[in-house]
Amino acid sequence: MEEKYAITVDDLTVAYNYKPVLWDIDLAIPEGVLMAIVGPNGAGKSTLIKSILGIIKPIAGSVKIFGKPYSKQHKEVAYVPQKGSVDWDFPTTALDVVMMGTYGSLGWIKRPGQKEKKASLEALEKVGMLSFKSRQISQLSGGQQQRIFLARALVQNASIYLMDEPFQGVDATTERAIINILKELRKAGKTLIVVHHDLQTVPEYFDWVTFLNVKKIATGPVKDIFNDGNLTKTYGINYKVSVQE
Amino acid sequence: MNFTEYIDLLFTDYTLQTITLGTAVLGALCGMLGSFAVLRKQSLLGDAISHAALPGIALAFLITGSKDSNTLLIGALISGLVGTFWIRGIVKNTHLKSDTALGLILSLFFGFGMLLLTFIQKMPNANQAGLDKYLFGQAATLLTSDVWTMCVIAGLSLLVLLVFWKELKLMLFDADYTKSLGFNIKFLDVLITFFIVVSIVVGLQTVGVVLMSAMLLAPAAAARQWTNSLSVMVGLAAIFGATSGVLGTAISASANNLSTGPVIVLIAAVFVLISFVFSPKRGLLFREIRYWNNRKDLQLNKTLAFMYHIVKTHENIDHPHAIKILNSFQGFTRKSLQKLEDREYITLNKSMWSLTEKGFEKAANLYNQSEENE
Ligand SMILES: Nc1ncnc2c1ncn2[C@@H]1O[C@H](COP(=O)(O)OP(=O)(O)O)[C@@H](O)[C@H]1O
Ligand SMILES: [Mg+2]
Numbered sequence: 001m002e003e004k005y006a007i008t009v010d011d012l013t014v015a016y017n018y019k020p021v022l023w024d025i026d027l028a029i030p031e032g033v034l035m036a037i038v039g040p041n042g043a044g045k046s047t048l049i050k051s052i053l054g055i056i057k058p059i060a061g062s063v064k065i066f067g068k069p070y071s072k073q074h075k076e077v078a079y080v081p082q083k084g085s086v087d088w089d090f091p092t093t094a095l096d097v098v099m100m101g102t103y104g105s106l107g108w109i110k111r112p113g114q115k116e117k118k119a120s121l122e123a124l125e126k127v128g129m130l131s132f133k134s135r136q137i138s139q140l141s142g143g144q145q146q147r148i149f150l151a152r153a154l155v156q157n158a159s160i161y162l163m164d165e166p167f168q169g170v171d172a173t174t175e176r177a178i179i180n181i182l183k184e185l186r187k188a189g190k191t192l193i194v195v196h197h198d199l200q201t202v203p204e205y206f207d208w209v210t211f212l213n214v215k216k217i218a219t220g221p222v223k224d225i226f227n228d229g230n231l232t233k234t235y236g237i238n239y240k241v242s243v244q245e
Numbered sequence: 246m247n248f249t250e251y252i253d254l255l256f257t258d259y260t261l262q263t264i265t266l267g268t269a270v271l272g273a274l275c276g277m278l279g280s281f282a283v284l285r286k287q288s289l290l291g292d293a294i295s296h297a298a299l300p301g302i303a304l305a306f307l308i309t310g311s312k313d314s315n316t317l318l319i320g321a322l323i324s325g326l327v328g329t330f331w332i333r334g335i336v337k338n339t340h341l342k343s344d345t346a347l348g349l350i351l352s353l354f355f356g357f358g359m360l361l362l363t364f365i366q367k368m369p370n371a372n373q374a375g376l377d378k379y380l381f382g383q384a385a386t387l388l389t390s391d392v393w394t395m396c397v398i399a400g401l402s403l404l405v406l407l408v409f410w411k412e413l414k415l416m417l418f419d420a421d422y423t424k425s426l427g428f429n430i431k432f433l434d435v436l437i438t439f440f441i442v443v444s445i446v447v448g449l450q451t452v453g454v455v456l457m458s459a460m461l462l463a464p465a466a467a468a469r470q471w472t473n474s475l476s477v478m479v480g481l482a483a484i485f486g487a488t489s490g491v492l493g494t495a496i497s498a499s500a501n502n503l504s505t506g507p508v509i510v511l512i513a514a515v516f517v518l519i520s521f522v523f524s525p526k527r528g529l530l531f532r533e534i535r536y537w538n539n540r541k542d543l544q545l546n547k548t549l550a551f552m553y554h555i556v557k558t559h560e561n562i563d564h565p566h567a568i569k570i571l572n573s574f575q576g577f578t579r580k581s582l583q584k585l586e587d588r589e590y591i592t593l594n595k596s597m598w599s600l601t602e603k604g605f606e607k608a609a610n611l612y613n614q615s616e617e618n619e
Contacts, residue, residue, distance in 0.1 A: 017340055053425040074427035086419045090284065091473045100415055104426030111411055136473040152422075 005067075006031040006160050006191035007052060012061035014044070014051055021047050023215045025061070029193065031159075034186040035208035036196040036222075040235055043213040045195045046082060049162050052193075053079055065160065075105060078158035080149045082165050088138050094148050095133040098123055101155035116155075123151040128177060143174035150178060161185065163194045179205050202226055251499045261498060264384050267392040268490030268509060271451055274399040274444045276464035276486030277406065280479045281437050283465040284417050289344060290329070290438075291458035293351040294445045297328025299358025299454050302379050303365060312375060314391050314450055321379075321446045328354050329442055355454070382453030382506030384494065395447050402440050406479070413437060414475055452506040463513035464489065470524035489513040545581055546611055549590060553608035556600045565597040 009027040013020060022044045029035060037045050050056045052063050054070040065073035078101070101123070102116040112120075124130045127147040132140065140148065146166055153161055161182075167175050182192055182205075196202060202209060202222060209226050211217035211234040218230045254261050282291055298321035305320025306312065328350050335346040362376060378386060406413065415423045416433050424430050445457050452460045468481035493509030522530050548571070555570065556562055568582070582598065585591045590604030600608070 050421065053421075055421050055424045071427070074425065077425065079422055079425040081419065081421055085421060087286075090418045091469065091475050091478050092414075092418065093473070097418070100418070100422070103411060103415055103428075106411075108412065108428070109408060138473075 004031045005029060006033075006065070007193070008064045008067075009048075009052065010062050010064075012048075012051060012058050012063065014047055014056060014058045021214065022051065022058075025212075025216050027210065027216065027219055029191065029208070029219075031191050032186065032189055033208035034182060034192045034194070034206050035210060036194055036202050036206040037210045037212055038196055038199060038202065038234065039212040039217075043234075045212055046164050048212060049079075049164055049193070049195065052162060053077065075156075076158055077160045077162065078153035078156040080153045080161070080163040080166055083142065083146055083149065083168060085164075088140075088145060090137065092137060093133070094129060094135050094137060094140065094144075095120060095124065097137060097148050098151045098155055101152040104156060119155050119157075120151070123155040124148075126154060126181065127151045142168075143170035146170050146178070147174060150181065154181075159190055161190060161192045161194075163192070165195050165197060167196065167198065199231065248495075248499050251495055254498070255495075260385075261494075263389055263392055264387050264498075264505070265491055265494045267387045267395055268384055268451060268494045268505065269487040270392065270395045270399050270490075271444075271448050272460070272464065272486030272488070272490030272509070272513075273483040274395065274402060274486070275448060275460045276468065276482030276484070277399075277479055278402060278437075278441050278444045279461040279463075279465035279486070280468065280475075280482045281413070281417065282441055283462055283469065284475075288458075288462055289347045290332075291441070291445060291461040293332060293347040294325050294329055294442050295449065295454045295457035296351045296358070297354035298322070298325040298446055298449060299379065300324050300354055300361055301358075302376065302449070303358055303361030306365060306376060307361070314386075314388070315394060317376075317379070318394075318446050318449070321449055322443065324354065325442045325446055326439070329438060358454075378453070379449050380453050381455060381504060382449070382451050382457075384451045384497075384505035384509075387451060391450060398443055398447055402444065405436065405440060409433065409436065410476075417475075452509060456506055456510045459510045460486070460489075460513060463510070463517050467513070467516040467520040470520035470527045473526070485513065485516045489516060545584060548581055549585060549604060549608045550611055552591065552598070552600055553605065553611075556605065562602060562605045563592075563599045565594060565599040568593075568596050568598055571598075 005028045007027065007029040009025055012022055012025040012027075014022040025048065037048065039045050047056060051058050052065075052070070054063070054074075063070060065076055070077070095117075098120040099112050099116060102112050102119060106112060106116070121130065121133065124133055127150050129144060129147050129151060132144060137145065137148065146169070150163075150166060153163070166178055170178070182194070186192055186207075194206070196206070203226060206222055208220070209222050210219040211225075211230050213234050213236075217234045218225045255265065279291070282288060301320035301322065301324025302317045303320075304324070305317045308320075309316055311317075332343070332346045332350050335341055335349070336343045339346075341349075362380075365376060375386075412423070412428055412433055415426075415428070416430055416437075420430055423433075441461070445461060448457050448460055464486035465478070465482040467485050468478045471481055472478050489509050489512040493512045494505055496512070497503040497505040497508045520528070522528050525531050551571070552566075555566055556564070582591070582593060585604070586593050588604075589601055590607055591598050591600055
């Protein structure tokens with residue numbers, strides 16, 4: 001069974017101030033899936049993503065990206081943080097934020113040039129935000145800010161995308177636009193891991209799912225494991241979601 | 246001394262030139278680095294650092310017996326750094342919030358510093374006077390060598406900002422993302438914190454422990470109001486800081502016995518006040534004006550939209566209607582009808598009104614927009 005995994009997580013345990021937030025997580029995410037991470041608020045979804053990215057140091061366990069530690073593979077991974085994690089009143093423009101996606105491949109000190117600018121404009125175009133390129137970021141709507149974050153990840157040109165609630169606070173049009181881009185990326189062979197809140201849309205949007213609530217409840221293809229049993233185990237209450245077969 | 250005498254003196258008096266240059270460079274340095282403290286929401290940190298530096302000054306004097314400012318400032322630097330990294334250690338390793346840790350270290354170090362200063366004052370040896378200038382600052386004691394130190398540090402800071410501009414900006418905006426791109430955020434953090442500590446320490450002799458954090462924050466807070474670009478903000482903050490330094494020195498030199506440090510800080514505070522009221526994009530004044538204009542426009546648009554509804558049911562746009570029909574609708578006054586006519590949206594004819602082509606289009610657009618926004 002020599003399947004190729006984009007991300008493998010082994011015995012991962014994370015705690016803030018001695019309070020365990022993730023407990024003994026094992027995950028093997030196959031390459032090329034579009035995976036949802038679902039779980040209630042405070043389940044540790046953001047923490048899991050940050051641990052995979054090496055932003056948070058776990059107290060135990062390890063994470064491998066294509067079989068190697070994150071520090072060697074950061075160019076393979078693009079991150080879309082939760083929108084609320086930054087101060088949108090920061091003095092900068094939409095294009096400037098997207099350009100930040102090129103900083104990783106530039107490395108230390110080297111400044112972005114024409115090539116990076118062109119790639120950033122293309123990413124803006126792709127998310128339908130080209131006409132907002134010079135807009136101060138505080139003047140963007142929530143959905144537009146989310147698109148800017150997506151464009152910044154796109155410009156990284158990575159193989160793996162980790163996204164923390166990219167549909168949070170966006171209107172239906174933006175949600176459509178974003179999911180179309182995600183599906184396109186998967187078709188191009190990318191691996192996408194998305195923290196997702198709307199359980200109704202899981203079967204429509206995703207082909208793989210991980211249930212998380214401090215512990216890993218289940219992980220696998222949506223059609224096999226997205227059922228009321230796992231939802232109830234994850235959310236604690238008797239959950240009924242009509243899953244279209 | 247009046248102002249013209251001051252100008253004359255500025256061209257002839259070496260001491261005044263030294264002090265003016267010193268306060269200008271210090272202001273620029275503080276403005277530049279203060280922008281980073283403001284944008285990282287570390288406003289209290291400056292206060293903690295400057296207060297934490299005090300015992301270092303006293304200890305340096307006790308150990309070396311020298312009052313040479315560079316010696317004392319090394320002491321200040323060491324205790325400032327110890328205080329800063331102690332605060333960070335507390336925040337990282339305990340449940341205490343950062344403002345609690347800041348307050349704790351600030352009072353602990355400042356209290357200890359004051360204790361040492363009192364002790365030094367009671368010492369029999371006569372060489373102790375003058376250390377208290379570090380409390381409120383005394384620009385008049387600036388020597389050429391002090392100004393040189395400031396210039397070197399300002400130059401180094403500028404160099405660091407230029408070299409690591411991209412990384413520092415990224416970290417300011419989104420630290421987690423910076424880490425995910427493989428940048429060593431600890432290095433960047435220590436780098437910028439180190440230079441903030443250094444700039445506070447070199448300002449102590451001029452502005453003093455108590456007011457130093459205002460010197461760091463005020464020019465940056467003022468600059469933020471005028472621009473939406475980080476580089477412009479840092480540049481403006483440097484200019485505001487330098488101007489505060491020069492003006493503060495001028496005023497205190499012209500009016501005898503006004504101490505320079507507090508005057509510089511006051512000028513910086515005036516910059517903040519003016520910026521918060523008058524800046525076109527974020528200032529209170531223009532916000533208020535925009536608010537009233539919007540309200541007036543809203544009133545007009547409401548009337549126009551109402552007219553549009555009536556006109557839509559007719560074949561030709563310019564079909565005249567009685568003003569009376571508008572009576573059932575609260576949102577119009579004679580004045581607002583006049584305004585609509587001034588803008589060529591409607592034409593008035595005695596007791597009748599009719600919509601113009603332009604008015605119809607405007608109203609139709611209003612309609613589309615409000616639908617799009619929903
Ligand atoms: N920086 C932090 N310090 C302390 N506790 C935290 C921190 N970040 C998150 N937590 C706690 O960890 C738990 C999991 O948080 P998170 O990963 O953000 O959950 P989710 O993204 O699933 O809502 C929550 O109980 C939260 O309160
Ligand atoms: Mg979260």
